[in-house]
Amino acid sequence: MNMLVRRPLRIGILVFIALTMTVNGYAAGHNHRDTSLFRMMIRLWPEHHMDPELSQQLIDALLQYDFCDEVWFCGSLPATRCLSFHDSSATQMGIIADRLRRIGIIPSLQVVVIGHGDSATVFSPDGYQKDSTIHWGTMVGANGEKTMSVNCPRQEAYLAFMEKAFVPYAKACQPYSLYLDDDMRMSQHPPAMEGCFCETCISLFNNEYGYDFNREALVEALDRNDGEGTLRRQWIAFGQESLANLARVIALSVHKVSPGTRVGLQHNYFHHNMLEGWDWIPMLKAMEEETGLVPPVRPGELFYSDASPRGILKKGLEIAREIRRLPDDVVEIAPEVEGYLHKATGKSAQGVCLETLYYLAMGATQMSYAIICSAEEPMDWYASHYFKSLAELKPFAKDYADFNLNAMPTGIDPYMSPNLCVRNVRPEERPWAWTYTNAGNTAFGIAHLGLPFAPEDPHSPVLMVDNECAAGMNDQETSELLTRKNIVTDAHTWSQWAQRGLLEGYLDVSPPIIDDVTIDGARLQRAWNQIALKISGSGRRIAVVPSFNSDINGAEQLVLSQVFDWASGNTLQAVLESVAQVAIVPRSDTQGRLRSVSLLSCSLAEEEHLKLRIRPLGTYDDRLPKKYIWKRPGKRDIWLKAKFEGTDVILDIPSLGGWEFGWIKIN
Ligand SMILES: [Zn+2]
Numbered sequence: 159m160n161m162l163v164r165r166p167l168r169i170g171i172l173v174f175i176a177l178t179m180t181v182n183g184y185a186a187g188h189n190h191r192d193t194s195l196f197r198m199m200i201r202l203w204p205e206h207h208m209d210p211e212l213s214q215q216l217i218d219a220l221l222q223y224d225f226c227d228e229v230w231f232c233g234s235l236p237a238t239r240c241l242s243f244h245d246s247s248a249t250q251m252g253i254i255a256d257r258l259r260r261i262g263i264i265p266s267l268q269v270v271v272i273g274h275g276d277s278a279t280v281f282s283p284d285g286y287q288k289d290s291t292i293h294w295g296t297m298v299g300a301n302g303e304k305t306m307s308v309n310c311p312r313q314e315a316y317l318a319f320m321e322k323a324f325v326p327y328a329k330a331c332q333p334y335s336l337y338l339d340d341d342m343r344m345s346q347h348p349p350a351m352e353g354c355f356c357e358t359c360i361s362l363f364n365n366e367y368g369y370d371f372n373r374e375a376l377v378e379a380l381d382r383n384d385g386e387g388t389l390r391r392q393w394i395a396f397g398q399e400s401l402a403n404l405a406r407v408i409a410l411s412v413h414k415v416s417p418g419t420r421v422g423l424q425h426n427y428f429h430h431n432m433l434e435g436w437d438w439i440p441m442l443k444a445m446e447e448e449t450g451l452v453p454p455v456r457p458g459e460l461f462y463s464d465a466s467p468r469g470i471l472k473k474g475l476e477i478a479r480e481i482r483r484l485p486d487d488v489v490e491i492a493p494e495v496e497g498y499l500h501k502a503t504g505k506s507a508q509g510v511c512l513e514t515l516y517y518l519a520m521g522a523t524q525m526s527y528a529i530i531c532s533a534e535e536p537m538d539w540y541a542s543h544y545f546k547s548l549a550e551l552k553p554f555a556k557d558y559a560d561f562n563l564n565a566m567p568t569g570i571d572p573y574m575s576p577n578l579c580v581r582n583v584r585p586e587e588r589p590w591a592w593t594y595t596n597a598g599n600t601a602f603g604i605a606h607l608g609l610p611f612a613p614e615d616p617h618s619p620v621l622m623v624d625n626e627c628a629a630g631m632n633d634q635e636t637s638e639l640l641t642r643k644n645i646v647t648d649a650h651t652w653s654q655w656a657q658r659g660l661l662e663g664y665l666d667v668s669p670p671i672i673d674d675v676t677i678d679g680a681r682l683q684r685a686w687n688q689i690a691l692k693i694s695g696s697g698r699r700i701a702v703v704p705s706f707n708s709d710i711n712g713a714e715q716l717v718l719s720q721v722f723d724w725a726s727g728n729t730l731q732a733v734l735e736s737v738a739q740v741a742i743v744p745r746s747d748t749q750g751r752l753r754s755v756s757l758l759s760c761s762l763a764e765e766e767h768l769k770l771r772i773r774p775l776g777t778y779d780d781r782l783p784k785k786y787i788w789k790r791p792g793k794r795d796i797w798l799k800a801k802f803e804g805t806d807v808i809l810d811i812p813s814l815g816g817w818e819f820g821w822i823k824i825n
């Protein structure tokens with residue numbers, strides 16, 4: 159077809175040269191990145207390679223709008239279909255993969271592994287159980303709930319099946335990456351919400367650690383927190399090993415037939431699920447060991463429609479936390495932007511574009527779009543809305559991603575203790591309450607107030623400790639944290655720490671006097687009167703605010719910003735000094751030098767003359783004059799005039815539209 163030659167082949171060649179360079183970068187283990195990693199990727203479902211008409215429509219649409227660098231084909235749920243089904247599906251996938259390669263698009267693959275849960279019918283609407291090959295033990299929950307379609311990762315017969323399951327696809331497609339779906343988890347597989355407590359798993363666990371538990375006794379001992387955390391940590395490590403071993407089996411078998419394929423992981427908010435462990439390193443390590451290639455990842459989940467647009471802040475902050483828990487050499491980070499179930503009534507093209515920019519600001523390097531999978535809308539609609547908008551956005555997004563490649567979000571860390579998995583459950587809580595935490599979530603509700611949140615920033619100058627986190631930390635951990643860190647907390651948490659006798663030797667500090675041209679001094683003073691500022695014997699700053707509630711007035715917003723800045727020792731690299739509903743994301747490089755600041759408007763209103771204080775020098779004594787360029791998609795760049803207050807720089811941002819993203823490039 160004529161259309162096939164419309165997109166020049168040289169794009170494909172350039173992409174592969176760039177990828178080769180990137181691979182060499184990984185092999186050397188360099189944290190510093192000097193090759194663009196930015197790619198836009200479209201995720202597919204099986205019909206996109208199985209249905210010839212839909213395949214053709216997809217290829218035509220990708221040719222018409224030049225934005226897509228990579229597609230992720232989708233295999234069917236492996237163990238619920240027989241191998242002969244997979245053979246023909248793989249052959250068909252290989253044909254479409256070749257056609258995409260010829261037009262410069264990289265084929266990759268995403269696969270379900272364990273099964274999400276018995277209620278998930280997503281991958282085979284025609285009855286996913288009908289030619290199931292499952293003849294091994296399935297996953298069992300803590301109360302003996304037996305699943306029908308969720309596989310236990312420790313079953314020998316299942317592992318033997320998984321050694322073969324993706325081989326036909328890898329052989330036929332030679333994918334750049336094979337992503338294991340986020341069903342690579344131990345918990346949240348309904349009806350088994352905390353797995354796997356099958357007899358095989360318990361017996362292997364007993365053998366490894368020298369116990370003699372049956373299911374009921376193990377569940378009780380975990381809940382009681384036997385060994386003051388020892389048993390829970392062992393059980394969590396055992397679950398991580400179960401998954402790592404499964405990942406290893408898959409990676410090895412895929413590598414044999416497609417040596418250039420990296421095996422990667424789609425992971426979601428497992429940091430709230432204590433049974434999953436602190437990070438995904440055991441799985442990622444297994445993948446890398448078997449393939450010799452650093453795994454790519456896809457963080458993020460939920461926020462599937464525009465119904466509550468500020469959900470973008472929650473998703474972005476969750477993604478930022480997930481990124482911080484990755485090993486340094488994992489650099490291909492493509493969060494999901496998802497419109498499940500991919501309907502025009504769900505997510506707008508503007509929503510998809512805003513998410514792209516905000517998640518890039520949070521530290522992602524690429525973007526993975528699950529926006530057309532269900533094919534609920536005609537391909538024409540997807541193309542003329544999503545594809546067209548992404549094609550228009552791409553140069554802007556790539557410029558942002560490339561410029562900020564070696565910089566990360568910096569600022570306030572909404573703290574999550576690494577020891578919440580071993581906290582003791584209080585009598586009023588439900589059994590198993592320790593397996594889930596909302597610690598740090600308080601930040602989501604106030605992120606639109608101009609506070610620069612940077613979850614798990616290792617150089618964060620100030621922590622925000624909310625009550626959920628504080629209640630889960632024991633006295634020793636709390637005392638150590640109070641000695642080491644600057645903290646902002648709420649009055650309720652402060653009084654609980656006082657009752658526990660943890661607050662010796664704090665000196666009260668008088669609030670600073672602030673003038674503001676827009677808000678009179680009396681109102682500002684009233685706002686300050688609600689705050690307590692304190693300095694500890696070790697010189698750490700603590701600010702106590704009434705609560706982390708977003709229902710505050712303009713004066714209180716300005717003061718809240720100042721409070722966080724004071725607690726940081728006045729080292730936050732960006733401070734919003736205007737009353738506005740705006741999220742801000744400063745990014746600084748490995749030496750702490752400020753590289754950029756992004757602003758996302760979180761209301762319908764256009765904001766004018768936003769006053770932003772930035773600290774571009776950071777800890778680095780660089781006195782060369784800098785340029786501050788204000789950039790927004792589809793608009794002319796504006797050079798901002800810098801006003802100095804000591805070493806701080808004050809910028810007047812002339813305008814930011816309703817739900818608009820802009821960023822300041824610091825050159
Ligand atoms: Zn099991």
